[in-house]
Amino acid sequence: PGQHRLGGTALAQCFSQLGEQPPNLDVPENLAHAFNVTQGLLRDRLLCSGHDVSDGGLITCLLEMAFAGNCGIEVDVPAPGVDVLPVLFAEEPGLVLEVQEADLGQVLERYWAAGLRCLELGPTGDAGPHALVRVSVNGAVVLEDTVGQLRAVWEETSFQLDRLQTEPRCVAEEEQGLRERTGPSYCLPLTFPEVSVSHEPGGPMPRVAILREEGSNGDREMADAFHLAGFEVWDVTMQDLCSGAIGLDTFRGVAFVGGFSYADVLGSAKGWAAAVTFHPLAGAELRRFRKRPDTFSLGVCNGCQLLGLPGWVGGSPR
Incomplete structure (x- = not known):
């Protein structure tokens, strides 16, 4: 002191x-x-x-x-x-x-x-x-x-580095925008409507897998959002899929969370995408899940980057 x-x-x-x-x-x-x-x-x-x-x-x-x-x-x-x-x-x-x-x-x-x-x-x-x-x-x-x-x-210093690797006009726009940036204007209602996913009366809640990889850090917030919407939420890691400990046949949805898988060392989501594409168990499990007509997937941040690499975004289900 x-x-x-x-x-x-x-x-x-x-x-x-x-x-x-x-x-x-x-x-x-x-x-x-x-x-x-x-x-x-x-x-x-x-x-x-x-x-x-x-x-x-x-x-x-x-x-x-x-x-x-x-x-x-x-x-x-x-x-x-x-x-x-x-x-x-x-x-x-x-x-x-x-x-x-x-x-x-x-x-x-x-x-x-x-x-x-x-x-x-x-x-x-x-x-x-x-x-x-x-x-x-x-x-x-x-x-x-x-x-x-x-x-x-x-x-x-960051802008000086950006000028070496980015379109100078874009850097200048960002720099000017930062000088004039204002805070967000929040307008929240006093109450929020209850949101619940539809399911058979008396039947089980639809199950969603919150899928994360080494370095992911958006899983807890994603799990909470799906839980509040009425899903049965499971925490699933890529290791679970690679080892065969968990399959996706009973899941209606998979959410690929944000964060920095493998610290982006291999490029944004490329290490994660390699496991999704080339691991025999994990790859087959995800491909089978995607081909089912009753499923959905959500990718946020790093998860969105992941889905773009193997063709899940804008590609054929096959």
Whole structure:
């Protein structure tokens, strides 16, 4: 607590240095205490958002939260006797949390009660690309600009790389769009109609397989959506199909979920598609499922990319 070491940080790298003292978890017990307190706050719904202090230090953490919310912030970091750069760019373990003003006192108290240092930094501001970000250290303003302009600086390296591999006009359009991006406008009804898939009265619910591969990460949300719609949901992995442990004859639907199968190392969904196409058991099972007249399939994100490779999208059922 109270350390601002710069060794091995992103700031040191920018200056082609290694530094001397790297950030460290000096009191490991504090990590466990912080985790437990944070979990309690999540259970009690006292947190609006949060981000860890990691690469780039506190200033990067704060800006990334502002970018994610597309809103301004007004922050004053109290650090008497410490220079600005260590305060903002040290990568010591820490969290930045957003809470409702009415809950601020309770949140501070819980961390202090656990022996953890917790400080109020400041409020969030207006939303939109022209919202102001103002960061001060010990009362002195060190950064003041709009969210849109700061996001453009943050994205600049990525855009430079994009210009080497993408149509320059497309990159310019994306860059301009990012500068003017506004948040989504939500309009939700007070109640939602009950949705239930049709089935024989008194009969079993139709069964759907939520199919995932190594690296997939959209399976739980997909399972929940089908469950709310009245399906009997099964969690099925490609290994289940490859080993013959599970077949698809009793399933009416298969949902190929999103995420990054095999971390996209072989290209988007190509490793997954290879198993679907060439594995004798899994391939035969999926082809037989597709030829049945009473089935459906859904591919989202990486799952959609998968279905396009073996011809499930726009191809013949055969």
